[in-house]
Amino acid sequence: MTDESREPRPLDDLDARLRAARGQRESETRRETAGRSSTGMGLGFRIATELVAGIAVGTLIGYALDGWLGSRPWFMVVFLFLGAAAGTMNVYRAAKGLDDSVGLGEAQRRKERDRTNDS
Amino acid sequence: MANPVEQFKIQPLVPLEVGGVNLSFTNSALFMVVSIVLVTAFLTLSVRGRALVPGRWQSMAEIFYEFVANMIRDNVGYEGRKYFPFIFSLFMFVLFGNLLGMIPYTFTYTSHIIVTFGLAVVVFVGVTIIGFARHGVGYLRMFFPHGAPLATAVILVPIELISYCSRPFSLAIRLFANMTVGHIILKVMAGFVVALGVFGIVPMAFLAGVTILEFGIAVLQAYVFAILSCIYLHDAIHMH
Numbered sequence: 001m002t003d004e005s006r007e008p009r010p011l012d013d014l015d016a017r018l019r020a021a022r023g024q025r026e027s028e029t030r031r032e033t034a035g036r037s038s039t040g041m042g043l044g045f046r047i048a049t050e051l052v053a054g055i056a057v058g059t060l061i062g063y064a065l066d067g068w069l070g071s072r073p074w075f076m077v078v079f080l081f082l083g084a085a086a087g088t089m090n091v092y093r094a095a096k097g098l099d100d101s102v103g104l105g106e107a108q109r110r111k112e113r114d115r116t117n118d119s
Numbered sequence: 120m121a122n123p124v125e126q127f128k129i130q131p132l133v134p135l136e137v138g139g140v141n142l143s144f145t146n147s148a149l150f151m152v153v154s155i156v157l158v159t160a161f162l163t164l165s166v167r168g169r170a171l172v173p174g175r176w177q178s179m180a181e182i183f184y185e186f187v188a189n190m191i192r193d194n195v196g197y198e199g200r201k202y203f204p205f206i207f208s209l210f211m212f213v214l215f216g217n218l219l220g221m222i223p224y225t226f227t228y229t230s231h232i233i234v235t236f237g238l239a240v241v242v243f244v245g246v247t248i249i250g251f252a253r254h255g256v257g258y259l260r261m262f263f264p265h266g267a268p269l270a271t272a273v274i275l276v277p278i279e280l281i282s283y284c285s286r287p288f289s290l291a292i293r294l295f296a297n298m299t300v301g302h303i304i305l306k307v308m309a310g311f312v313v314a315l316g317v318f319g320i321v322p323m324a325f326l327a328g329v330t331i332l333e334f335g336i337a338v339l340q341a342y343v344f345a346i347l348s349c350i351y352l353h354d355a356i357h358m359h
Contacts, residue, residue: 053289054281058281061281083281090282
């Protein structure tokens with residue numbers, strides 16, 4: 001004797017159901033990502049390295065450009081400041097937890113969107 | 120008293136020179152091989168039984184597997200699953216390197232910036248290639264914040280470019296600095312224990328605490344390295 005209620009649901013809408021379930025999990029993981037936090041010490045170390053790395057890379061690019069174009073020291077000076085700006089921006093991003101994107105404006109907007117979705 | 124930085128010295132074990140390039144098998148290379156052998160042995164031997172109800176060793180292997188799998192799912196999303204082997208290998212290599220270094224008389228290969236930088240560059244180049252492969256030239260839009268006035272591109276694009284290029288450096292410096300600093304502190308403190316005689320008990324107690332902390336840092340830094348790789352991968356795949 002077959003029990004009607006225990007009959008498996010027809011497979012016609014399986015695709016739609018799968019998609020719905022998948023979408024749900026995706027949005028769950030998105031929220032987890034937004035709420036991710038790191039330990040204080042880890043964050044501190046992160047900020048220190050971001051700042052140093054930004055300045056170092058900027059200066060390095062400037063130095064290489066100078067060597068290539070023979071315009072020592074102008075590019076190095078310009079890129080030192082650009083590197084400092086990049087480093088500071090990375091620090092701001094790490095401290096704000098916006099670190100998972102390169103474009104700062106984009107990351108801010110995503111954070112806004114997540115906040116409005118949550119509330 | 121031994122020099123606190125002597126422990127980081129590279130010693131060639133099997134001198135080898137090919138075409139003027141020094142390719143010696145060093146103590147660093149030895150411990151990389153040891154760590155790879157240990158990881159492989161740990162993962163293959165522990166799941167050899169393929170038990171449905173895992174035993175102790177199999178549980179440990181499964182914990183590592185699930186930990187990394189969850190990390191990728193949470194940070195990269197479902198498209199990230201095919202990069203699981205790479206992230207998992209990276210995580211295990213760094214983790215075992217850090218932990219092996221905590222055993223006395225071993226060599227910590229993650230305490231050399233060229234090793235961590237090599238790993239970071241592989242991640243960086245790989246992520247960049249994935250980004251261009253998935254988005255084509257559109258990947259370059261990443262360097263200009265959406266909605267910013269076009270006139271600001273002159274200053275914003277170089278800054279974003281530098282910010283992007285600083286990723287492998289910050290990855291490499293973080294891991295290297297953590298491991299090096301920790302090992303130097305341990306060595307210096309151990310020197311005090313001998314030098315202070317009876318009062319050496321004070322640095323000894325401190326040393327015990329720092330050793331525990333170092334184990335924590337060894338695991339945490341492997342985790343940070345892997346999770347940042349995941350975040351970069353997420354950027355390249357989704358490019359929000």
